[in-house]
Amino acid sequence: MNKTYYFLIALTFALGFGALFLPEKSHTKEITPEQLFYKMNNPSRFVTTDQVARLIIESDPALLLVDARSPDQYRLFSLPGAMNIPMKELVDSNGIICSKWVDYLDIEGLNVIFFSNSDVIADQVWVICTRHELDNLYVMRGGLNTWAETILKPQKPFESSPIEEFALYDFRRGACQYFGGGSISIKSDVVADPVPRIRRKKKTVVAGGC
Amino acid sequence: MIHAKNPRRLTLSLIVFVLIIIVGLITMNKPEFSYKNNSAQVLKSILNKEGELIPEKAIFYAEENNPSFVFVDIRNPYEYIKGHIPNAINIPLTELLSKETMKTFDKYVRDKTTIVIYANTQTEANGSWMLLKQLGYSDIKVLIGGFEYYSKELKENEKVPETPEYFVETPKYDFAKIAKEASSN
Numbered sequence: 293m294n295k296t297y298y299f300l301i302a303l304t305f306a307l308g309f310g311a312l313f314l315p316e317k318s319h320t321k322e323i324t325p326e327q328l329f330y331k332m333n334n335p336s337r338f339v340t341t342d343q344v345a346r347l348i349i350e351s352d353p354a355l356l357l358v359d360a361r362s363p364d365q366y367r368l369f370s371l372p373g374a375m376n377i378p379m380k381e382l383v384d385s386n387g388i389i390c391s392k393w394v395d396y397l398d399i400e401g402l403n404v405i406f407f408s409n410s411d412v413i414a415d416q417v418w419v420i421c422t423r424h425e426l427d428n429l430y431v432m433r434g435g436l437n438t439w440a441e442t443i444l445k446p447q448k449p450f451e452s453s454p455i456e457e458f459a460l461y462d463f464r465r466g467a468c469q470y471f472g473g474g475s476i477s478i479k480s481d482v483v484a485d486p487v488p489r490i491r492r493k494k495k496t497v498v499a500g501g502c
Numbered sequence: 503m504i505h506a507k508n509p510r511r512l513t514l515s516l517i518v519f520v521l522i523i524i525v526g527l528i529t530m531n532k533p534e535f536s537y538k539n540n541s542a543q544v545l546k547s548i549l550n551k552e553g554e555l556i557p558e559k560a561i562f563y564a565e566e567n568n569p570s571f572v573f574v575d576i577r578n579p580y581e582y583i584k585g586h587i588p589n590a591i592n593i594p595l596t597e598l599l600s601k602e603t604m605k606t607f608d609k610y611v612r613d614k615t616t617i618v619i620y621a622n623t624q625t626e627a628n629g630s631w632m633l634l635k636q637l638g639y640s641d642i643k644v645l646i647g648g649f650e651y652y653s654k655e656l657k658e659n660e661k662v663p664e665t666p667e668y669f670v671e672t673p674k675y676d677f678a679k680i681a682k683e684a685s686s687n
Contacts, residue, residue, distance in 0.1 A: 296512060303516075307523065325535040325637060329599055332629040369677035380549060387540025410670035411625045416548055419632045420541045431625075437674045444680045472684030 321425040328423055337418065338433045341442045342460065344405060345467040348372055354401055360408045360417045371407065371439070372471070379408075379417050389424050397426050407432035407439075443467050535599065538638025547635060555618055555643040557652050557668055564588050572610055573618045576630055577649070585653060587620065595621075598630055607639065620645035620652070624670065646670075 323331075331337070347355050348371065357374035359366050366376040377393050384390050389397075397404055404421075406414035406429065414431045421429055432439070441447075446464035449457035547553055563571045564587050573590035575582050582592040593603050610617055617639065621627040624646045631644035645652065647668025665672050 296509070296516075299516070303520070322537070324533060325537060325633065326599065328636075329633055332633065333595060365673070369681065379545070383541045383545055385542055387542035387544075389541070408671060409673045412628060412671055415625050415628045416632065419629055420545065423537075423541060423636070435671075436677055437670070440675045440677055440680050444677075444684045468684050472681060 322423055323425055328419070331422055332419065337430055338411075339405060339430045340433055341439045342463065342467075344371070344407075344432050344439075345443050345464075345471070347405075349467060349470055352403075354403050356396065356399075356402050356404045358397075358404055358406050358417075360406050360413050365409070369436075371436075374407075377417070379413055382417060382420060389421065389426075394426075397421065397429075401428075403428045403430065405430045405432055408435050410435040410437055443471060535637055537636050539636050541636075544632060544635055548632075553631065553635065553643050554646050556666075557645065557647045560587070560618065560620075560645050560652060564590075570614070571616050571618055573620060573645075575649075576619060576621050576627060581622070585649075587649070587652060590620075595630060598633070607634075611639065611641065614641070617642045618645055619643070620649055622650050623648040624668075 344357070348357075355373075357371050359370045359374045359376045360379050361376075362378050362380070363376055366374075366378075370376070375396065377396075382389060382393065404426075406417050406421075408414045408417075411431055411433055414435060418429050418431050434441075443464055446461055446468055449461050560573070562568075564573060567589055573587045575586050575590045575592045576595045576598065577592075578594050579592055582590075586592070591606075593606070597603055607617065617634075619627045619631045619634070619642065621630075624644060626648065627644050631642060634642050647666075647670075651668045
């Protein structure tokens with residue numbers, strides 16, 4: 293055999309051997325810092341309380357609300373249908389998002405909205421989750437404090453406000469009733485008349501006959 | 503055999519081949535930015551609040567022009583011109599990962615100067631602060647309350663309530679109670 297063949301064989305072996313010592317790549321799914329930076333700068337990651345209210349009322353099937361506060365606060369009050377992912381328990385000791393949360397968050401087509409009392413904790417959770425390749429994540433701007441101010445206690449706009457403000461106010465009042473349990477006061481003196489029942493007379497069987 | 507006729511050309515092409523592989527290996531996988539801290543470390547520094555700077559301290563440091571602190575305004579230049587913390591430098595958010603910014607930051611790291619990131623609110627600066635934290639900058643803080651609170655505090659100079667307004671994550675209301683009231687109205 294030609295010498296060059298030996299050389300080629302040796303070279304392939306050497307390269308293969310070298311591949312053994314390549315630094316091991318971490319298997320965690322992560323986006324690059326540049327991608328994270330790009331996503332971070334996209335203002336569409338914030339949604340307003342009105343948008344969230346509308347999605348809940350429409351019972352959007354692709355919506356997942358995530359309460360990032362502590363379990364104690366979650367038990368006292370949360371948005372309807374929200375699940376609790378306390379920020380403290382978001383990642384394990386290796387810095388990977390716990391698989392029990394990923395099962396909920398990593399569903400294709402699902403829009404996840406994070407919220408907390410304000411939007412700082414929700415935003416921190418957003419940054420961590422986005423780094424780990426989760427998509428369609430949003431932050432509710434202003435959090436529950438703004439939720440209380442806009443949806444639960446809507447302020448009447450000034451007389452001189454544009455018509456859109458009034459439309460928004462009407463929506464918020466409706467939403468307030470929806471979330472408050474919807475007890476629209478009904479005047480008690482208006483009672484519907486009892487529906488008269490008319491019984492059919494029994495048909496008398498024709499007597500006689502052949 | 504064909505190559506036996508011209509062995510020199512074969513060796514030459516082999517050398518070129520090996521060179522290409524070596525050059526490829528050297529230049530491969532060298533991203534400009536990489537994470538130095540994993541999410542567990544970042545979460546830990548969020549929870550122990552070491553990266554937060556309260557406005558009272560910020561005002562104090564800014565007024566005495568403390569050389570161990572530098573305020574970085576990440577809002578756009580127009581907002582910066584309208585008003586900013588004294589001696590703050592302006593690095594618009596879009597320029598955060600540019601080469602010049604990195605050079606500036608590296609200089610501060612060498613001088614052991616604490617970098618304080620701020621924008622109008624804490625949320626606005628939060629992403630940049632967390633990104634830099636993950637890139638390995640340890641001596642970096644975020645101004646809580648943001649410039650909104652900072653500028654307001656300067657004007658009014660009132661007594662601070664028990665839980666200062668800038669701790670935005672404290673619930674302002676008893677939500678369950680309000681929800682009940684909403685249903686009874």
